Amino acid sequence: MPWVDGWLPGHILPRSPDQVRAELDRWTRLAEPVGVEHAAVMIEQTVALWNDRTPKNWSDIADFYLEAVEDMPPDLLDEALREVRLNSRFFPTPADIRAPVLARLERRKRTRDRLGTMLAIAGDGPHQTDYQRARQIFAAPVASKAGGHDYPGTRNPPEFFTSDCANGCGCWMGEFRSGGPEGVDPFGACPKAGEG
Numbered sequence: 469m470p471w472v473d474g475w476l477p478g479h480i481l482p483r484s485p486d487q488v489r490a491e492l493d494r495w496t497r498l499a500e501p502v503g504v505e506h507a508a509v510m511i512e513q514t515v516a517l518w519n520d521r522t523p524k525n526w527s528d529i530a531d532f533y534l535e536a537v538e539d540m541p542p543d544l545l546d547e548a549l550r551e552v553r554l555n556s557r558f559f560p561t562p563a564d565i566r567a568p569v570l571a572r573l574e575r576r577k578r579t580r581d582r583l584g585t586m587l588a589i590a591g592d593g594p595h596q597t598d599y600q601r602a603r604q605i606f607a608a609p610v611a612s613k614a615g616g617h618d619y620p621g622t623r624n625p626p627e628f629f630t631s632d633c634a635n636g637c638g639c640w641m642g643e644f645r646s647g648g649p650e651g652v653d654p655f656g657a658c659p660k661a662g663e664g
């Protein structure tokens with residue numbers, strides 16, 4: 469989510485504390501790992517496909533498979549095992565099971581952690597109101613008019629993300645903050661407009 473990914477320490481809270489807490493709850497649930505017993509059953513069901521090609525030392529190495537999935541939520545484990553069933557010609561390794569969903573797993577954990585950091589650092593301070601946010605989102609494309617700055621990340625609200633002025637003047641526009649060098653208005657004329 470852009471408002472989570474774009475937040476940095478020093479920024480105010482980009483949503484109300486209640487909204488941030490609700491998102492933190494949601495992402496905590498999305499990142500909640502499967503229980504180890506449930507994981508063991510799911511893995512056993514999938515590796516049974518290779519039945520006579522099961523490694524002879526399976527009882528010794530099964531723990532490594534659990535280790536590879538212990539931080540996976542059940543829906544991602546389910547999806548990872550499905551990938552393995554459809555695509556693995558050989559008995560899968562722990563890495564084969566992890567690979568198909570690794571990026572999404574990391575993303576869920578990163579979003580959860582960032583929301584937690586956000587609340588811990590900025591939760592007691594002021595927050596961006598819906599009105600302020602809407603004003604920034606509507607004003608940013610206007611600032612990108614001819615002679616103004618060029619903020620690629622603001623071209624398609626609400627797919628709005630923080631970006632630097634592409635003219636290279638040093639100004640930047642974010643969903644809930646903007647800035648630039650001394651004396652240059654990030655919503656005003658761009659000193660480098662038309663140079664390219």
Ligand SMILES: [Zn+2]
Pocket residue numbers: 616617618633634635636637638639658659660661
């Ligand atoms: Zn500029």
